[in-house]
Amino acid sequence: MNKYFKIVFSLAVIVTLFSCAREDANPVSKPRDYVEQYAKDIDSINKFIDTHSMTVDAQFNVEFTEIPANGPEISIREQTQYPLQFKTVTNVAHEVDYKIYYIVLNEGVGERPTAVDSIHVSYRGVETVKGDQFDFAQNPVWFRTDDLVAGWSEILPYFKTGNYDPTDGPNPVNFSDYGAGIMFLPSGMGYYNLSQGTLSAYANLVFSFKLFELKYRDHDSDGILSKDEVPLGSDFLYDPQDYDSDGDGIPNYFDVDDDNDRVLTKRELKKPDGTYHTFETAPGCDGLATNPARVRRYLDPACKPPFAN
Numbered sequence: 258m259n260k261y262f263k264i265v266f267s268l269a270v271i272v273t274l275f276s277c278a279r280e281d282a283n284p285v286s287k288p289r290d291y292v293e294q295y296a297k298d299i300d301s302i303n304k305f306i307d308t309h310s311m312t313v314d315a316q317f318n319v320e321f322t323e324i325p326a327n328g329p330e331i332s333i334r335e336q337t338q339y340p341l342q343f344k345t346v347t348n349v350a351h352e353v354d355y356k357i358y359y360i361v362l363n364e365g366v367g368e369r370p371t372a373v374d375s376i377h378v379s380y381r382g383v384e385t386v387k388g389d390q391f392d393f394a395q396n397p398v399w400f401r402t403d404d405l406v407a408g409w410s411e412i413l414p415y416f417k418t419g420n421y422d423p424t425d426g427p428n429p430v431n432f433s434d435y436g437a438g439i440m441f442l443p444s445g446m447g448y449y450n451l452s453q454g455t456l457s458a459y460a461n462l463v464f465s466f467k468l469f470e471l472k473y474r475d476h477d478s479d480g481i482l483s484k485d486e487v488p489l490g491s492d493f494l495y496d497p498q499d500y501d502s503d504g505d506g507i508p509n510y511f512d513v514d515d516d517n518d519r520v521l522t523k524r525e526l527k528k529p530d531g532t533y534h535t536f537e538t539a540p541g542c543d544g545l546a547t548n549p550a551r552v553r554r555y556l557d558p559a560c561k562p563p564f565a566n
């Protein structure tokens with residue numbers, strides 16, 4: 258993991274999910290201790306999950322309702338149709354292991370985003386304490402996942418895009434089988450000490466969302482999609498921000514020379530006919546592309562042009 262980039266990206270999360278400009282945000286002067294704040298946050302999130310029921314319609318729109326005293330409604334935790342799950346995210350700078358609850362309403366059938374791709378989503382966000390909606394986009398909006406609050410990059414890779422039926426024109430209602438879910442973000446995975454619009458500082462955020470489409474990005478324009486700039490065999494949760502194969506402090510997805518041999522990756526992908534290999538076709542130093550576990554030549558510093566193919 259590269260600390261410099263982690264710091265840059267943790268600052269980048271201040272570019273909010275809102276359409277408001279960054280300068281609209283209002284940071285509370287001295288941020289609270291992360292460990293102490295997280296203890297309060299996870300209590301608040303657990304309370305929300307235990308004291309609210311949820312209804313989900315056929316389009317995966319979600320409504321949360323506070324359960325009246327001794328009411329018969331089943332809580333979010335106790336309902337079994339959509340199991341409550343969680344992942345643990347260690348944030349070294351915060352010295353906190355964040356528990357992020359999430360619910361898969363529908364996994365989706367299409368492509369799966371990494372932590373750094375562009376996503377086309379609709380969403381609704383509420384705060385656990387006030388229960389108020391602070392943000393929503395009923396019609397889908399494009400975002401770069403790595404520009405959003407940190408929790409989104411952690412949870413979106415569990416979902417896939419949907420199918421699109423173009424017969425009636427570009428209307429979002431024509432998406433089907435899209436990913437849909439809910440995430441419960443402690444403030445340290447959200448806006449932390451920022452308050453903005455109706456959003457309170459240190460708010461815990463509950464987002465329901467639908468993932469319609471995505472665009473895989475190539476941050477360093479070297480011809481290798483950022484989703485493929487990860488260790489061979491890594492699973493879908495691997496964050497491209499964490500992989501720096503040549504150890505020069507620049508993660509591969511931002512490094513134009515991944516093996517630090519002073520030959521640009523782009524040039525190492527070039528074929529004698531002037532076209533370029535993709536991640537799938539890029540050969541090893543022996544010129545073969547048959548072994549799926551091969552070290553591709555742009556990752557092998559001993560392998561330099563000219564190439565035979």
Ligand SMILES: [Ca+2]
Pocket residue numbers: 475476477478479480481482483486509510
């Ligand atoms: Ca790339």
Ligand SMILES: [Ca+2]
Pocket residue numbers: 501502503504505506507508509512514515
């Ligand atoms: Ca590097």
Ligand SMILES: [Ca+2]
Pocket residue numbers: 514515516517518519520521522525555
């Ligand atoms: Ca190189």
